[in-house]
Amino acid sequence: MLFSAPTRHPIILYVEDDALSREIMEFYLENAMGFSREEQIHVFESSQDFLSRLSKLPAKPDIILLDIHMQPINGFEVLSQLRAQPDFASTPVVALTASVMNEEIVMLRDAGFNGCIAKPIHQATFAGNLVKLLEGETVWEI
């Protein structure tokens, strides 16, 4: 393991429609950061899937990782629906994007994201950034 998991076990929601990306992220979170796949990491394969199962979550999440470029409902749309619900109004939500253009960063900030991390995931820095985000900081890493 590259990093030890935080003493408190955070609940992470992860929404991503690309299978390869999902595999990478799940592998990393489990093996590099030590999170439990069953208890802590909840993966959703589409935005509709995510939104419909939102109310049935077993526990309140500590962070939500959200792919931006999803169809038909993109990450922005998901966020605005999320923020409309009082339970998720202040949950840290991180955008994952492969096309980081500077204007996109501004859009993400204005939309209410707490940070963004670029794909391809840079393993050396991802863990550190995730910890920061879990601690309530904002990270804009492209």
Add this chain to the structure above:
Amino acid sequence: MQNLSLRTRLLAWLLIPTVMLAFMAWGSFTTIENVGQQFEQVTNTDLAFVTTLDSVKYYGTRVISSTNELILDYAIGREGLSSEDEADDTAGEIDQINEAKTGLWAAYEQYQSLIAKASNAADFEDDTELADTIGAAARNLVATSDQVLALQEQTVDLWQILEARTTFEATELTFLDAVGEALDEEVAELAERQVAVKAEGARSTNIGLTMTVLSFIFVTAASYVIYRSINGPLKKLQQTAHHLSRGNLEARTGIEAKDELGQLAKTIDHMANDLEVSISELEEQTILAVEARERAERSDSVKSQFLASVSHELRTPLNAVLNFTQFVSTGMMGQVNERQTEALNKVYNSAAHLLDLINDVLDISKIEADSLQLFIEDNVNLKKELGVVIDSAESALKGKPVRLHVNVPEELPLITGDRQRIRQIMLNLMGNACKFTEEGDISLKVAQENGNVTFTLSDTGPGIPPEDQTTIFDPFQQGKAGLKHGGTGLGLPITKRLIEAHGGDIRFETEEGKGTTFIVHLPVQSKVAMPTPA
């Protein structure tokens, strides 16, 4: 009126009252003179007549009374009642009579001369008749008076005295009548004249008043007409100008006259027409310009979307390559031997290089398409970014006989700029220095001066050959050194544009075979040259 020139009208407006005034003045003076003349006549003629006649009467009366006194004296003396004193009295009476006679003739002469002077009067005939009558009466009076005087020498009896008296009385009465009549007439004439003069005076006053009123009305009317003829068009001009200035371009003066105001109106109307045409043309142009701009914006947004898609499509597969390779090579997916690790590292490095290329190509595309937008923050910590750069330099120089010298002040200001891009700039320049310098020194000096932060990066690399010096900032123009070391050929062009986007500048000094120094200025308060979204 409208076709008379303004000058003429204004002149008339000025002159009409002036002329009227002059005319009125002349009228007044003439009238006063007239009345004065008449008054003079009254005094000189009529009054004179009366006064003179009065004199005649006075002296005549004295003759009469003195003569009567004398007669009385005779009567008294005859009765022997006279005394010595009475002789003196008688002498006195005689003197008086003579005196009066003299006076009478003098007055009469005066009267005659007056009549002669007034010979142009209408009642001339009557006057001379009267004068003759008076003259005759006077002569008779004097004659009878003389007769009485003559009695003094004689001794007369009462009867003679009475006779003399009767004769005298007759002449006395005739005289008095004549004079009385003349006087009455003259007095009547005088009264008449006075009335006439008064009437004349009243008439003159009336005429004067009427003239004044008429003149006043005329001047007022004329002034009003002229005023209207000027004011009307002036108001129209004023209103039209007001409407035009308010943007109501359909306003027109509606003045057709040929005078100066009409010409002005014509000019204004033409101007309004031109304005209307110009404004509608301008509106058309504006619409076209707005449409063109909207098209350009749409095209920009299309370009942006394209770049975003390209970026996404190219990077997603690389995500898999880079990360799975790392998972395996770091042993997370099971044990790997050294050869496998080496092989996987080569895969990783190539993929990383590919990612660099993609990033650079996307950057240069953005810049070339003018779509580069900076993410400006005003608290970029240079120290921190420099730390990252120096770390990466140290790891890149591992194993190479190159010394790294860093001269950075304790206090560096927080600057305004795009954090990522500033790091990119420094990484690129330092990366080049590390890449190209095989041995020697690399020194980085950072200083603050004149509102700028100055970075001076010197190396002892191969230097830039003269033929490459003009093109090192052009995309894909790698010098021969660049070709040797790989790289994208885009680093410096991107770096230069990023620096300039922050309002800074970059230049270099180089000597082939000795080394290169890059000098970069970045403003502390970046005057951002490229647009940032709000």
